Amino acid sequence: MNNALDMIEAKVLSGQRLTREDGIALYDSNDLARIGYLADTVRRRISGDYVYYDVNLHINLTNVCIGQCKFCAFGCKATSDRAYSLTKQSVLDRIAKAASDPDMKNLHIVSGLHPDWPYEYYLDIIKTIKHTFPDMHLKGFTGVEIMHFVKISGKSIREVLSELMEAGLETMPGGGAEILDDDLRKKLCPNKATSAEWLEVARTAHKLGMKTNASMLYGHIETVEQRIDHLLTLRNLQDETGGLQTFICFPFEPKNTQLESCITRTSVWDDLKTMAISRLMLDNVHNIKAYWVMLTLPIAMLALGFGANDIDGTVGGEKIMHAAGVSSQKSLTKNSLIAAIKEAGRIPAECDCNFNVVRTF
Ligand code: V47
Numbered sequence: 001m002n003n004a005l006d007m008i009e010a011k012v013l014s015g016q017r018l019t020r021e022d023g024i025a026l027y028d029s030n031d032l033a034r035i036g037y038l039a040d041t042v043r044r045r046i047s048g049d050y051v052y053y054d055v056n057l058h059i060n061l062t063n064v065c066i067g068q069c070k071f072c073a074f075g076c077k078a079t080s081d082r083a084y085s086l087t088k089q090s091v092l093d094r095i096a097k098a099a100s101d102p103d104m105k106n107l108h109i110v111s112g113l114h115p116d117w118p119y120e121y122y123l124d125i126i127k128t129i130k131h132t133f134p135d136m137h138l139k140g141f142t143g144v145e146i147m148h149f150v151k152i153s154g155k156s157i158r159e160v161l162s163e164l165m166e167a168g169l170e171t172m173p174g175g176g177a178e179i180l181d182d183d184l185r186k187k188l189c190p191n192k193a194t195s196a197e198w199l200e201v202a203r204t205a206h207k208l209g210m211k212t213n214a215s216m217l218y219g220h221i222e223t224v225e226q227r228i229d230h231l232l233t234l235r236n237l238q239d240e241t242g243g244l245q246t247f248i249c250f251p252f253e254p255k256n257t258q259l260e261s262c263i264t265r266t267s268v269w270d271d272l273k274t275m276a277i278s279r280l281m282l283d284n285v286h287n288i289k290a291y292w293v294m295l296t297l298p299i300a301m302l303a304l305g306f307g308a309n310d311i312d313g314t315v316g317g318e319k320i321m322h323a324a325g326v327s328s329q330k331s332l333t334k335n336s337l338i339a340a341i342k343e344a345g346r347i348p349a350e351c352d353c354n355f356n357v358v359r360t361f
Contacts, residue, residue: 065112130168206243279307
């Protein structure tokens with residue numbers, strides 16, 4: 001018998017909101033099956049049996065980055081042998097190639113913070129992509145990238161976001177949130193947006209009518225309390241704006257990062273527990289993503305029983321997580337995603353970056 005879990009179960013089944021103490025108690029428990037059952041119950045209540053996926057291409061414009069975050073294996077200095085920067089033409093060529101698949105309608109654009117590129121370059125690339133491929137849905141630029149644009153342009157967050165939306169940007173990915181705790185950010189990623197800045201970008205986007213994603217990077221130097229506080233910060237934001245469409249937990253992949261020698265990859269146990277606890281704490285966010293790139297497809301399938309209802313997409317061209325040595329494939333076919341979702345007894349729902357359902361199977 002576990003009193004704390006009994007009380008949490010009673011709250012969950014009667015639709016009551018969980019507290020910080022409940023979140024910590026869930027992490028303290030090793031009754032993974034029961035935590036998973038509770039998360040699955042909430043998933044069914046909030047988002048039903050659809051599992052969302054999209055047919056998408058990742059574009060990482062450059063890996064040159066002034067960030068130098070300790071958890072990142074992708075970003076590097078301009079002088080590094082690994083440094084690359086895509087030209088506008090090569091971006092268009094990549095999209096044209098991927099668009100030979102008529103279902104490929106979603107672009108995901110996340111990049112390093114280049115020390116020399118002007119803000120106008122980013123505006124121009126969005127305008128050009130949208131002009132050349134008007135049917136393509138554009139999800140791009142984390143809150144950290146938007147703050148970088150604010151700094152290099154001298155414009156406000158509202159001006160930058162309005163101009164990017166005008167150019168064709170439709171939604172924003174969830175990266176850059178990491179753990180919204182400034183003491184931790186000073187140690188992990190001192191050169192980028194603070195917690196308040198990341199939140200202000202998301203809040204402003206939501207006020208302008210743009211939905212965004214949110215994420216949590218866990219399994220590095222954070223505590224369980226910091227994970228729960230991060231989830232509560234996002235829950236408060238969502239109470240205020242309602243603009244978060246999906247939440248993603250990124251288990252830290254240490255390979256090739258500055259933390260490689262002192263931190264090991266989280267266990268599958270922690271990954272499934274974190275997925276389930278996220279579903280339980282974020283009672284106002286519709287979608288919880290099992291990002292198969294980090295989890296591998298078999299574990300992402302399992303996560304569908306632990307609160308997840310979004311499996312990302314086919315993900316062509318992903319570089320950030322693969323730089324950190326993830327063992328998953330480079331991309332998956334749409335049919336393998338559909339088969340995985342069906343195997344889990346759920347309904348595959350192909351969607352665009354705004355979760356508009358294109359077709360179900
Ligand atoms: O902010 C970087 C994470 C994010 C590592 O919104 C790492 O649907 C683990 O925003 N181990 C950027 N995580 C990627 C991003 C994204 C990716 C996929 C889907 C969506 C979405 C957004 O990647 C960073 C950071 O949290 N990250 N390095 C690493 N070594």
